Amino acid sequence: MLNHLWQVFKDYYKACSMGNGTSRLYSALAKTLNSSAASQHREYLESPDPEHLEPIDPKELLEECRAVLHSRPPRFQRDFVDLKTDCPSSHPPIRVMQWNILAQALGEGKDNFAQCPVEALKWEERKCLILEEILAYQPDILCLQEVDHYFDTFQPLLSRLGYRGTFFPKPWSPCLDVEHNNGPDGCALFFLQNRFKLVHSTNIRLTAMALKTNQVAIVQTLECKESSQQLCVAVTHLKARSGWEQFRSAQGCDLLRNLQNLTQGAKIPLIVCGDFNAEPTEDVYKNFASSSLNLSSAYKLLSPDGQSEPPYTSWKIRTSGEYRHTLDYIWYSKHSLSVRAALDLLTEEQIGASRLPSFNYPSDHLSLVCDFSFNNEPDGLS
Ligand SMILES: NC(=O)C1=CN([C@@H]2O[C@H](COP(=O)(O)OP(=O)(O)OC[C@H]3O[C@@H](n4cnc5c(N)ncnc54)[C@H](OP(=O)(O)O)[C@@H]3O)[C@@H](O)[C@H]2O)C=CC1
Numbered sequence: 001m002l003n004h005l006w007q008v009f010k011d012y013y014k015a016c017s018m019g020n021g022t023s024r025l026y027s028a029l030a031k032t033l034n035s036s037a038a039s040q041h042r043e044y045l046e047s048p049d050p051e052h053l054e055p056i057d058p059k060e061l062l063e064e065c066r067a068v069l070h071s072r073p074p075r076f077q078r079d080f081v082d083l084k085t086d087c088p089s090s091h092p093p094i095r096v097m098q099w100n101i102l103a104q105a106l107g108e109g110k111d112n113f114a115q116c117p118v119e120a121l122k123w124e125e126r127k128c129l130i131l132e133e134i135l136a137y138q139p140d141i142l143c144l145q146e147v148d149h150y151f152d153t154f155q156p157l158l159s160r161l162g163y164r165g166t167f168f169p170k171p172w173s174p175c176l177d178v179e180h181n182n183g184p185d186g187c188a189l190f191f192l193q194n195r196f197k198l199v200h201s202t203n204i205r206l207t208a209m210a211l212k213t214n215q216v217a218i219v220q221t222l223e224c225k226e227s228s229q230q231l232c233v234a235v236t237h238l239k240a241r242s243g244w245e246q247f248r249s250a251q252g253c254d255l256l257r258n259l260q261n262l263t264q265g266a267k268i269p270l271i272v273c274g275d276f277n278a279e280p281t282e283d284v285y286k287n288f289a290s291s292s293l294n295l296s297s298a299y300k301l302l303s304p305d306g307q308s309e310p311p312y313t314s315w316k317i318r319t320s321g322e323y324r325h326t327l328d329y330i331w332y333s334k335h336s337l338s339v340r341a342a343l344d345l346l347t348e349e350q351i352g353a354s355r356l357p358s359f360n361y362p363s364d365h366l367s368l369v370c371d372f373s374f375n376n377e378p379d380g381l382s
């Protein structure tokens with residue numbers, strides 16, 4: 001106990017000398033004094049045994065994560081913006097989270113982040129920041145890109161939190177080029193099993209100009225247990241880098257074609273989450289905005305006129321320069337779904353001069369979170 005307290009105080013001085021806030025520290029200190037702290041006893045974080053299936057209380061996992069992160073600056077506050085409160089709904093909203101979490105192997109071995117300290121990228125702590133973000137918003141549906149710790153971290157932990165997960169790795173993941181990698185990165189889709197039943201699941205290797213590419217998508221049809229309404233959800237991560245705009249556009253066309261079939265010609269309401277690696281000026285964005293699937297991009301609703309995308313969803317400094325781009329989107333069927341609320345983005349001040357990732361935030365992409373409801377509920381309330 002004394003040793004642990006001494007460590008907490010050492011961490012306190014370290015945090016102060018870094019000029020960071022101390023609220024995490026107070027919480028860790030209180031925990032140490034009040035109980036046999038979770039920081040000493042990482043029951044969930046250190047035993048992600050796939051055979052271990054007892055449910056986890058999200059609050060307890062969050063406490064474990066906070067104990068691991070006690071010497072880091074506190075999480076930034078992000079608020080939900082209410083967008084549609086006039087229409088009452090008899091069912092709880094469906095919360096959807098879209099997030100490129102940054103593959104561990106790419107962050108350490110390929111991305112060339114120039115301002116992010118290497119200590120901020122340590123997996124044992126960074127994974128707690130990622131889990132903390134997921135646990136803070138508790139999405140019903142979670143769509144992730146750049147997942148290279150599915151089997152050892154996210155699948156075992158999230159399944160004990162009540163999620164069913166699906167992972168589809170990239171066929172030639174660039175993670176595999178990195179020494180000591182943890183396997184390929186890919187897309188993952190999780191949904192809460194107490195809210196949805198899986199009706200249909202498809203893994204798609206996207207094509208461009210009739211050729212198979214290195215980019216993938218997962219598309220699932222879910223049935224809401226409360227309303228019996230069906231919902232189709234897709235997650236994707238399109239080809240990165242400038243010079244590949246036509247390639248991304250072709251991949252987007254392939255995904256749209258697949259989605260036409262999987263939604264039975266737009267009959268089933270659809271949500272598409274992705275890191276499209278494309279600004280709104282690109283063809284792939286325009287094709288999604290004008291498709292016969294009648295999709296709209298949820299985060300436009302945060303702009304004053306409801307017509308503009310946010311100024312950024314990804315902000316980083318590489319050795320090659322600073323990159324601030326809007327690349328991530330949550331598309332939804334605009335006639336059958338409404339966005340009731342959306343999580344505001346981090347401000348430039350919160351992101352800080354070194355940009356992302358950082359000690360505060362684990363990825364170079366921000367998470368996007370929206371609450372949806374169906375427009376036509378069977379009981380006719382909305
Ligand atoms: N062995 C083989 O035959 C093959 C191997 N490969 C491997 O895959 C790699 C390419 O795969 P592909 O899927 O097309 O990759 P992408 O070009 O789509 O990028 C892969 C990752 O790199 C990140 N990234 C984007 N821009 C940069 C940058 N400027 N510097 C560093 N990282 C960046 C992206 O992150 P974000 O999305 O966040 O921007 C993305 O997650 C090749 O480099 C090779 O290693 C690929 C095909 C065949």
Ligand SMILES: [Mg+2]
Nearest residue numbers: 102103106146
């Ligand atoms: Mg990346």
